[in-house]
Amino acid sequence: MGSQMKNTDYQAIAAEKKAQQCDKIPQDWRIPADKFYHSAAASVMDVPLACGLLSETEARITSDYDATALLGELKAGVWSAEQVVVAFCKRAAIAQQLTNCLTEIFFDEAIARAKKLDQEYGAKLSLSRGGKPLPPLFGLPISLKDCFQVRGHDTSTGVCCFVGEPAAEHSALAALLVDLGAVLYCKTNVPQSMMTGDSDNNVFGRTLNPRNRLLTAGGSTGGEGALLALRGSILGVGTDIAGSIRIPALCNGIYGFRPSVGLVPHSGVRDLGPSGTDGVHSSAGPMATSLRDCGLFLKAVMGADAWRYDSAAVAVPWVDNVQQQQQRQPGGRKLRIGVALTDGVFTPSPPVRRGLKQAVDLLRGDSSVEVIPINLPDVELISQDLISYVTLSGSDHYYEQFARTGEPPIPSLQAGGLLSVPGTTLQVYFELNARRAAAAKKYLALFRDNDLDAILMPPAAHTALPLDLWTKATYTGLWNYLDYPAVVMPVDRVRPDVDVADDVSNAKFGPDDEQLYSLYTGPEQYEDAPVSVQLVGYRHRDEALVKVAAALDSIINKKGI
C-alpha cells in the first residue's frame, strides 16, 4: 500500500480500506443472514454462540475461561495455541460483523505464529512433560487498541491521512507481549482523535455496543470494549488519558485497569498531539473479563524488564511479597476503603447510585473491610485543568491532520468542545503544574490521613449513554490528572424494576449537572446497560490496587480470587 500514490479524498480512502478489511474475514466466517438479529436496539450478546459458526470446541475455548484459566489450559496442553488462536480469530470476526469493533485484522499471521509456537514448544506438551520452558503468556491471544503500532499494519487510529502507512516496527508493548509468548491477531476501533467517548471515525465507522446498539460502546478504546464483551478477545490493551480504558469498560460491562503512567510501555503509540507535549500522559493498560486477568497482564509486563522496551518506562517492579504491604497489613487490619458517592460536579444517575450502594452494602457486611465516607476536593477545577493540559497546543494539529484528506470531525468530537480550546503558553503551563502539585498534596493527605487502601466511587455519573452524548469525564479524568491507578469493575446492569428515573431536581451541582442528569430517562432506553464501580489506588502502587480490587471484587461479585 505504502508505495502507491496516496489518495487524498477521505471517502475514497475509507472505502478502499473498508473493502480490504472486509476481505480479511474468510467467507465461511461470515454470519448467515438468517442468523443475524436485526432489531437495532436488541442485545447481540448471544449471537456468537447462536449463529452456528463456532464449533463446540471453539465455543468452549472462547466462552468458558478468563485469560488466567485459559493460559493454564494452554500451558497444560489441554488446548494448542493454534486451537485457541483460531477460535478467538473466528469469534473476533463474528464480533466485527455485529459491532464493527475491529480496525486491522491479521488472523493469518496470528494462526501462523500459533502453529510455530506449538511446534517450537511442542503442541499440547506441558512443561511437566519435559518440554522447553514456556514463556509467561504462551499462546495467549491479545487484542490491541488501534493506536499501538504493529509491524506491517496501519496505525491510522481512524484518521484517513494515516491510512496506508504500515508500521516498520512494533510498538514497545507489542514487542514485549510477543516476547512473552502472546499472539497478536487484531487491532480495535477508536474515535477520530481518540479524544471522545464514542468510537466512531471516517475510516472504519462506528463501533456499536453489543448489549444495546442504541447506546455507545464508549471510547476511546471502544472497539476493545465491544470485542471483549462478545468474547472475541480474552485480553485486550487500551490507553487512557481521561478515561479511555475505563469508559468502554463501563459501557461494555468488562474490567478495565488504567495503570500509573509508564508502568506499561507506551512508546510507539500514535498520539495525535504535537510531538513532545507534556503535562498529562496517556497510560496503557489491560481490559479483560475478570479482575485477575488485569493482574495477570500487569504482573507479566511489570515483571518483564519493561524498561528494556521503552525509554519512557517507569520501572516499578512487580513484587509478589511487598514488604511494605506486609508491614502495613498485620493480621487483623481491615482494608480501609474510602467511598465517594459523587465527584461534586455531576450527580450519579439512579442506576449508578444504586450500583454503588449495592457494592458498599456488601462491603459493609464484610468483616474484612471498613468503609470510610470521603469527599473528593476540587474536582471541577481539576477537570478544567485537565482539559487545559490535553489541549496545551490547541486544536490546530487535529484540523491539520483532518484537512489532509478533507475529512470532517465526527459528531462526538464536535459535541465535546475539545476542538475549540485555544492553546496556551509556557507560563500558563507552569501555573497548571503548580496547581496540580497543590492538588496532589491535598489528595495525598486524603489517602494518608484516612489510611486508605483505595477509593470506591462511580466511574461516571451515568451508564453508557445514547450515541454522541458523552462529553464529560470528570469521574475518570481526575485520576489521570493525579496519575493514580484506577480500575472499573462491573457490578450489575440497569434493572427495569428498580432503576426508575427521578426528578432532575436531585441534581444539585448546577445547570450542567441538571442537563446531564436529565439524560437518564429510565430503564427502557438504557436496557441492559452495565452498572460498574471504579476503584482507585495510590500512584505507582498498582500492584497493591490489584490485590485490594481482587479482595473487593470477590465480595461484591461473589467470585473467588
Added chain:
Amino acid sequence: MGSQMKNTDYQAIAAEKKAQQCDKIPQDWRIPADKFYHSAAASVMDVPLACGLLSETEARITSDYDATALLGELKAGVWSAEQVVVAFCKRAAIAQQLTNCLTEIFFDEAIARAKKLDQEYGAKLSLSRGGKPLPPLFGLPISLKDCFQVRGHDTSTGVCCFVGEPAAEHSALAALLVDLGAVLYCKTNVPQSMMTGDSDNNVFGRTLNPRNRLLTAGGSTGGEGALLALRGSILGVGTDIAGSIRIPALCNGIYGFRPSVGLVPHSGVRDLGPSGTDGVHSSAGPMATSLRDCGLFLKAVMGADAWRYDSAAVAVPWVDNVQQQQQRQPGGRKLRIGVALTDGVFTPSPPVRRGLKQAVDLLRGDSSVEVIPINLPDVELISQDLISYVTLSGSDHYYEQFARTGEPPIPSLQAGGLLSVPGTTLQVYFELNARRAAAAKKYLALFRDNDLDAILMPPAAHTALPLDLWTKATYTGLWNYLDYPAVVMPVDRVRPDVDVADDVSNAKFGPDDEQLYSLYTGPEQYEDAPVSVQLVGYRHRDEALVKVAAALDSIINKKGI
C-alpha cells in the same frame, strides 16, 4: 526573627545572620588560635583530631566508622545516641571553623532529641536486650543541604531575601528521616542560586575545600562535601540537577549518589526557579564516606513508603532480592561495564585520565567483570538542551530575588552565564522534549544492545578547580537530562610524581575544550585534589546500581562490600 521588621540591606542581613550563626557554636568548641593552621593552601584534614577539642571517645566515634558501622554500634548500644550526636556536633563545629561549610546550626535541638531517643529506647540497650524495636536509622546524625526545609530554621539557600523566615514544616525528606530515627543537627552551605560549582553566597560566604583551600569545595552541595570530608558528618543529603551532589563528592573525595528523580522525596526543598517549572528535575540523594552508606540511605528511604511523605515521589520499592536481577545474572555471568573515556566535549585532564585508567585496569584484571569500550552520543547537544531546560523561564526570577535586598550575583554565577540565558516558549519546550525522547531511545539502545550493567566514566573533565572556574557540567548533566542514577566514587588523588601537565594540543574537541584543558597546570596547583570516577546505571534501577557499584568499589578500592 520572622516577626521583626525585615532588613532590606543585604550586608546588614548577612552580618546579623552570621553573628547568630557564630553564637550557635559553644565557646569551648572553638579552635584555639595556636592550633589553627594558617597556610591558605594547606590541607586542614588533620585539624579536627589535632586541635585537641575532641575527647578520645569523640575522636573514635567520628573517625573510625562509616554510617553503616556506626549504626550497628548505636543499635548494639556500644555508643548512646547522645554520645554520637554530641561528637558529630562538635566535629561539625570544627569543620565549620575550618571551611565555613554550615548554614543553620541546631546542635542543642539535636542533642535534646538524642537524649530523648536514648530514653525512649533505653540508652545502650540493644534490641536483643529486650528494648523496644529500634527504628532503622536509630540515633544516626544526618546533615542536610540548606535547601531542605527543617522546621524552625531558615531555608535561605544563601539568598539574603530569604533570611529570617523559619520553616513552619519539615521538608518531606526531613520528616521521613526523623521518623526513621535519624537526628538532624545542621544544614550546609550552597552557592547563591544553587546553580554553580562554587558554594559561595552573600549570606554565609564561601565554603573552602578542606584538602586544599585554593581549590573549590564544589557545588551546589559544597558545604556537605567539605563537612563529610572532615567527618563533621557521617551521612549527608544533597540535591543534583546537573551535578550538584557529584561535583562536591568529587572535589572532596567522598561518595555522592544522584538517584533517579523522585525516588528520594524532594518536596519542601527550596527551588529558586518559578513554581511549576518542568523538564529536568532536581533529585535528592546521599553523600557519604563509603559506598555502602549510599545504599544504606537509599534502602532506608525507598523502603519507607516515601510516597506517604511526598506527593511527587516515584514509588520504586527497594527489593532485596530482585527477581529480574537473579534472572539476569546467573552464576557465571560477568558484570558488563561500559567504559567511556571522554564525553566527546571536554578532554579529561591528566590526573582524571590516569584515575580512570587505573580503575579500568583493576576491573580488567578481575574475572567477574567484562569491560566494554563505548562512546557517549550527542553530549554537546544534550548539554545545550539541559541548559535550556534549567532556564526555561530565563533568569528574571533570580534577579528579582537578589534585587529585593540589593545583593550582587556571586562571581561563579556571573562566570557560568546562566544569568544571561533568555526564557523560552511552550513550542520550544515541546521541541526539547521531543529531542530528549529521541536521545533517551538512543541511550537505551546503548545500554540494552551492549547488555550493560553500568557505565564507568569520569565525573568531570577535571578535578576540583581553582575558585570560580567550574562552568561546565557536561559529564554529570548528561545523566540529569536522561534521569539515570549516577554515583561518584573516589579512586585516588593528584600525585606529584605522575600527574604532570601535558600539551593543550591533547584537547581535540575545539577551543572550549582547549581552554578548559589548559586549566590543569600540574600537580603543584592541584595538590591533594581527589581523583574520582563516575558509575552510571539505568533509570529507576538505582538498587541495581548500588549493587554493581559495591562490586566495582571493592575491586577498585580493595574494600570489602
